[in-house]
Amino acid sequence: xxxxxxxxxxxxxxxxxxxxxxxxxxxxxxxxxxxxxxxxxxxxxxxxxxxxxxxxxxxxxxxxxxxxxxxxxxxxxxxxxxxxxxxxxxxxxxxxxxxxxxxxxxxxxxxxxxxxxxxxxxxxxxxxxxxxxxxxxxxxxxxxxxxxxxxxxxxxxxxxxxxxxxxxxxxxxxxxxxxxxxxxxxxxxxxxxxxxxxxxxxxxxxxxxxxxxxxxxxxxxxxxxxxxxxxxxxxxxxxxxxxxxxxxxxxxxxxxxxxxxxxxxxxxxxxxxxxxxxxxxxxxxxxxxxxxxxxxxxxxxxxxxxxxxxxxxxxxxxxxxxxxxxxxxxxxxxxxxxxxxxxxxxxxxxxxxxxxxxxxxxxxxxxxxxxxxxxxxxxxxxxxxxxxxxxxxxxxxxxxxxxxxxxxxxxxxxxxxxxxxxxxxxxxxxxxxxxxxxxxxxxxxxxxxxxxxxxxxxxxxxxxxxxxxxxxxxxxxxxxxxxxxxxxxxxxxxxxxxxxxxxxxxxxxxxxxxxxxxxxxxxxxxxxxxxxxxxxxxxxxxxxxxxxxxxxxxxxxxxxxxxxxxxxxxxxxxxxxxxxxxxxxxxxxxxxxxxxxxxxxxxxxxxxxxxxxxxxxx
Numbered sequence: 332x333x334x335x336x337x338x339x340x341x342x343x344x345x346x347x348x349x350x351x352x353x354x355x356x357x358x359x360x361x362x363x364x365x366x367x368x369x370x371x372x373x374x375x376x377x378x379x380x381x382x383x384x385x386x387x388x389x390x391x392x393x394x395x396x397x398x399x400x401x402x403x404x405x406x407x408x409x410x411x412x413x414x415x416x417x418x419x420x421x422x423x424x425x426x427x428x429x430x431x432x433x434x435x436x437x438x439x440x441x442x443x444x445x446x447x448x449x450x451x452x453x454x455x456x457x458x459x460x461x462x463x464x465x466x467x468x469x470x471x472x473x474x475x476x477x478x479x480x481x482x483x484x485x486x487x488x489x490x491x492x493x494x495x496x497x498x499x500x501x502x503x504x505x506x507x508x509x510x511x512x513x514x515x516x517x518x519x520x521x522x523x524x525x526x527x528x529x530x531x532x533x534x535x536x537x538x539x540x541x542x543x544x545x546x547x548x549x550x551x552x553x554x555x556x557x558x559x560x561x562x563x564x565x566x567x568x569x570x571x572x573x574x575x576x577x578x579x580x581x582x583x584x585x586x587x588x589x590x591x592x593x594x595x596x597x598x599x600x601x602x603x604x605x606x607x608x609x610x611x612x613x614x615x616x617x618x619x620x621x622x623x624x625x626x627x628x629x630x631x632x633x634x635x636x637x638x639x640x641x642x643x644x645x646x647x648x649x650x651x652x653x654x655x656x657x658x659x660x661x662x663x664x665x666x667x668x669x670x671x672x673x674x675x676x677x678x679x680x681x682x683x684x685x686x687x688x689x690x691x692x693x694x695x696x697x698x699x700x701x702x703x704x705x706x707x708x709x710x711x712x713x714x715x716x717x718x719x720x721x722x723x724x725x726x727x728x729x730x731x732x733x734x735x736x737x738x739x740x741x742x743x744x745x746x747x748x749x750x751x752x753x754x755x756x757x758x759x760x761x762x763x764x765x766x767x768x769x770x771x772x773x774x775x776x777x778x779x780x781x782x783x784x785x786x787x788x789x790x791x792x793x794x795x796x797x798x799x800x801x802x803x804x805x806x807x808x809x810x811x812x813x814x815x816x817x818x819x820x821x822x823x824x825x826x827x828x829x830x831x832x833x834x835x836x837x838x839x840x841x842x843x844x845x846x847x848x849x850x851x852x853x854x855x856x857x858x859x860x861x862x863x864x865x866x867x868x869x870x871x872x873x874x875x876x877x878x879x880x881x882x883x884x885x886x887x888x889x890x891x892x893x894x895x896x897x898x899x900x901x902x903x904x905x906x907x908x909x910x911x912x913x914x915x916x917x918x919x920x921x922x923x924x925x926x927x928x929x930x931x932x933x934x935x936x937x938x939x940x941x942x943x944x945x946x947x948x949x
Contacts, residue, residue: 370612402580421486530582666695
């Protein structure tokens with residue numbers, strides 16, 4: 332029986348992805364280059380698959396699904412907050428980069444002015460798929476520079492609409508227009524309005540009905556229908572499919588089914604986006620590259636340099652510090668997938684020849700291939716100080732309270748709730764600009780500053796504070812702050828977040844008044860709730876939890892005196908027989924005396940065989 336060619340091609344693509352992506356990831360080059368390399372080997376080199384452009388059209392659904400998922404993460408209110416970056420920075424980037432590239436193409440007499448404009452503005456667009464994949468791999472999607480980069484990409488997706496409308500005006504054999512520009516604009520507005528109405532009044536009831544059936548496969552089908560339906564509607568209205576999917580995601584961002592939709596779409600998005608990168612490699616025309624290799628060797632780095640410099644300058648001019656401007660400039664220097672659409676349409680309309688379109692596609696493809704390399708280079712150009720200071724001015728006006736809290740991650744946020752509920756003022760300082768901004772929106776009195784600096788502590792009112800609460804995450808940072816406070820303010824009362832048991836012993840040796848391991852109490856409560864769920868009554872579960880807490884404190888006292896291995900007989904390493912809480916009968920020695928002083932009521936059943944390793948556990 333002969334294997335259908337479709338199955339054979341699918342096997343080759345899947346095999347190439349499975350082999351190349353982990354290999355390139357292991358080499359530190361990223362999965363994108365791996366997919367590209369696999370596509371080039373399977374297509375142009377081995378000639379195993381020759382329908383690269385057809386596969387590219389199908390795989391563009393990966394970009395559509397990607398923008399839908401991005402839209403799910405952006406509520407309309409948050410999108411409104413990004414409007415300046417989208418319509419300000421994004422528009423400036425497209426216009427400035429397009430004009431510079433058009434001028435260079437015209438200056439070197441490569442194309443007539445009409446072709447120069449289309450080519451220049453087409454090359455000004457960047458790849459949403461490549462950029463967002465890199466941001467996701469580095470977990471930078473929600474960083475400040477990641478959000479600005481996304482804003483630029485979003486405007487570029489919008490820009491494809493007027494650029495496509497510009498082609499008939501410059502074409503030598505433009506088709507007869509069946510509609511006026513006003514009609515096209517009205518159609519686009521009507522499509523957006525229809526999508527908005529559907530998202531607001533139809534989608535949630537639809538998903539409610541499907542959810543009641545409990546049919547997960549139907550829910551997945553509905554999610555795919557929503558994404559592809561919205562994308563198709565926008566395409567029929569003359570807009571991009573990616574824009575339609577993005578708008579559908581934004582409309583569902585506040586839906587109670589948002590996480591379910593994201594989970595259903597994610598597998599399809601991942602495999603189609605990988606296929607997109609491989610299709611780019613498949614469609615690379617090595618013959619065109621070989622014939623024009625000298626021009627391409629000059630054009631690709633020149634394109635990336637121009638776009639990077641324009642992006643860097645615009646980002647700096649609009650408030651980004653050096654590091655963010657460098658990251659954005661070297662994240663978006665490539666041509667984009669929408670350039671393929673624009674160049675093909677221009678060739679069909681006669682703005683330039685099909686050979687020129689193939690050459691531009693080759694330039695875009697190679698610039699895409701070099702994007703992960705550019706992203707790696709950006710790390711060498713960063714300034715450490717910029718990331719530390721994050722360009723927020725240290726303003727401590729109004730600081731000074733009963734408690735000075737240093738560090739405001741999850742641990743500090745929970746502790747602050749108790750203090751504020753008790754009617755106490757808390758002054759909080761944190762070195763993370765993003766955390767400061769986020770906490771300030773909830774009304775906390777929080778200031779940006781480095782708690783390891785004496786001048787910051789003084790400005791934050793340490794001399795007025797009755798207690799200094801050190802809630803930083805890293806052990807070494809906590810130790811630096813405590814050493815500084817004890818050296819300058821020896822009478823300060825210090826409460827500290829401890830990293831683990833060894834850190835607790837070190838803090839006690841330093842004379843810290845109170846310390847708490849960050850996971851200890853939550854672990855106790857988790858264990859208590861678990862045994863209650865297994866049938867132990869509430870009072871007995873609380874007694875067991877209190878017993879473990881007393882045992883732990885007794886172990887700590889012993890370990891302070893005798894070392895980390897002391898007290899290991901107090902650990903439970905196997906089930907204890909339920910018995911009344913009575914005083915243990917043990918031989919009197921130094922250890923027993925200490926235990927009886929601290930633990931007058933311990934249950935029997937101590938396990939003497941607990942190892943030294945367990946003595947180090949929390």
